[in-house]
Amino acid sequence: MAMSVGGDSEDGTISAINTTPLVDVMLVLLIIFLITVPVVVESTPVELPKESNIPTQTKPENVVLVATKEGQIYWNLKLVPNSDILFESLKQVAMQDPQPEVHVRGDVNARYEHVGRIVYTCQRAGITKLGFILEPGGS
Numbered sequence: 018m019a020m021s022v023g024g025d026s027e028d029g030t031i032s033a034i035n036t037t038p039l040v041d042v043m044l045v046l047l048i049i050f051l052i053t054v055p056v057v058v059e060s061t062p063v064e065l066p067k068e069s070n071i072p073t074q075t076k077p078e079n080v081v082l083v084a085t086k087e088g089q090i091y092w093n094l095k096l097v098p099n100s101d102i103l104f105e106s107l108k109q110v111a112m113q114d115p116q117p118e119v120h121v122r123g124d125v126n127a128r129y130e131h132v133g134r135i136v137y138t139c140q141r142a143g144i145t146k147l148g149f150i151l152e153p154g155g156s
Contacts, residue, residue, distance in 0.1 A: 078117040080110055081150075082135050086126040090135060100138055107142035118146040 082103075083091040090097045097103045110117060119139055123132040139147050 078113075080107075080117055080119045082119060082121050082139075084121070084123040084127050084131040084135055086124040086128075086131075088128070088131045090131075100134060103135070104138050104142055107139055107144055111143040111145075116145055118148060119144050120148050120150050122150045 081093050085091070090100075090103060092103070092106060097106070107119070110119070121132060121135055121139075136147065
């Protein structure tokens with residue numbers, strides 16, 4: 018920094034700090050930070066899945082499992098009394114070749130536990146094609 022001493026007045030000295038070099042240094046630092054910050058903020062490179070909206074093709078061999086908000090489970094339109102009967106029925110479906118798809122429909126007010134029980138039972142039975150049926154246009 019420079020300081021000018023002396024000057025035009027006869028009474029005393031006029032002293033003022035020259036701030037031009039300070040501003041120059043601050044602008045250079047600002048430019049350096051603007052260039053380096055995008056390089057520092059990197060994320061792990063992954064390939065994100067592409068959105069696809071394929072309409073469900075309802076086939077007669079597909080199994081539709083419904084979880085109501087009360088926790089009841091329906092196989093197509095038939096009430097399944099407990100998870101053990103559901104497991105035995107799903108084991109028979111899992112042995113078919115080709116294996117039919119299982120579509121899970123859950124009531125919007127159903128607890129996650131009810132839908133999770135269906136998913137867990139399908140996993141134990143060996144179901145490989147499991148899908149969820151949703152209404153389009155949700156928020």
